[in-house]
Amino acid sequence: MYNCALLKFKDIASHDGHLSSIEEKIDVPFKIKRVYYITGVGQEAERGFHAHKKLQQVLICLNGSIKIRIKNPIEEETVQLNNPATGLYIGPLVWHEMFDFTKESVLLVVASEHYAEEDYLRDYNHYLNESKPFFG
Amino acid sequence: MYNCALLKFKDIASHDGHLSSIEEKIDVPFKIKRVYYITGVGQEAERGFHAHKKLQQVLICLNGSIKIRIKNPIEEETVQLNNPATGLYIGPLVWHEMFDFTKESVLLVVASEHYAEEDYLRDYNHYLNESKPFFG
Numbered sequence: 001m002y003n004c005a006l007l008k009f010k011d012i013a014s015h016d017g018h019l020s021s022i023e024e025k026i027d028v029p030f031k032i033k034r035v036y037y038i039t040g041v042g043q044e045a046e047r048g049f050h051a052h053k054k055l056q057q058v059l060i061c062l063n064g065s066i067k068i069r070i071k072n073p074i075e076e077e078t079v080q081l082n083n084p085a086t087g088l089y090i091g092p093l094v095w096h097e098m099f100d101f102t103k104e105s106v107l108l109v110v111a112s113e114h115y116a117e118e119d120y121l122r123d124y125n126h127y128l129n130e131s132k133p134f135f136g
Numbered sequence: 137m138y139n140c141a142l143l144k145f146k147d148i149a150s151h152d153g154h155l156s157s158i159e160e161k162i163d164v165p166f167k168i169k170r171v172y173y174i175t176g177v178g179q180e181a182e183r184g185f186h187a188h189k190k191l192q193q194v195l196i197c198l199n200g201s202i203k204i205r206i207k208n209p210i211e212e213e214t215v216q217l218n219n220p221a222t223g224l225y226i227g228p229l230v231w232h233e234m235f236d237f238t239k240e241s242v243l244l245v246v247a248s249e250h251y252a253e254e255d256y257l258r259d260y261n262h263y264l265n266e267s268k269p270f271f272g
Contacts, residue, residue, distance in 0.1 A: 015178070015181070016177060016178070016181040016182075016183055017174055017176040017177030017178065017181060017237070018174065018175050018176045019172060019173070020173060021170060021171075021172035021251060022170065022171050022172065023169065023250050023251065024168070024170065026250075032160070032168045032169065032170075032171065033159065033160050033168065034157060034158065034159045034160065034168075035157075035158050035168065035171055035244075035246060036155060036156060036157035036158065037155070037156060037196075037198055037220060037244065038153055038154065039153060039154050039198055039199065039220050040153045040154045041152060041153030042151070042152070042153065045151070045152040045153060046152075047152055047153070060173075062173055062175055062198060062199075062242045062244070063175065063198075063199050063240050063242050064240075084173060084175050101153070104199050104200075106198045106199050108171075108173065108198070108244060110171060114159050114162075115157060115159065
């Protein structure tokens with residue numbers, strides 16, 4: 001799907017657990033300026049509901065499972081994340097919504113830019129107008 | 137303790153859960169080149185048992201709780217991490233050991249450098265020799 005991709009990270013597994021590493025410009029296609037994480041989400045809650053003008057992000061579920069609905073004016077897809085060695089790359093102009101967070105689920109996001117409110121498209125109709133040039 | 141500090145991150149809490157953000161050079165005192173995370177650790181397992189020559193890291197427990205033993209030739213301390221809005225900064229020449237991982241615990245580490253095996257001090261006696269100049 002446009003500006004989206006599933007990434008696989010190396011899973012270094014032993015009897016002492018699992019370790020995955022994300023190196024900037026190697027495991028993700030950008031320099032990491034920020035990470036953020038979402039925890040303690042109730043099972044009925046939904047988050048996201050926005051797109052970004054420039055930000056590139058990779059979403060990784062570190063515990064439990066989380067569903068991500070990604071869409072643009074012509075495509076829609078739902079991805080379930082439940083493996084710390086799998087990341088969902090989301091580039092610019094992808095509308096995304098997160099839901100079905102299981103108990104104790106943890107969502108880690110690795111981001112290409114510092115937080116900037118002006119980079120958000122939070123209104124779906126405004127998003128459709130902004131993204132129209134890219135989707136004919 | 138030498139080259140260690142507890143950092144507090146903003147906890148953006150709502151009925152939809154908690155979000156904390158770590159911006160490089162703002163919330164941590166370095167540029168983020170790599171993140172890694174440890175999951176699925178059994179309760180009897182211990183990890184770490186090394187120090188670094190140059191690497192700076194911040195350890196955050198995103199679910200459950202984890203204990204970190206930090207030491208140098210003259211000090212020793214144990215820190216329990218159990219709050220996603222608290223990070224443990226560990227700079228160079230701090231020996232560290234992780235243990236008492238609870239079920240479904242998640243340890244996130246934000247790191248200042250790419251992985252480099254030559255930066256590790258994995259033998260405790262070698263570590264004591266290398267760090268002697270810093271601790272008289």
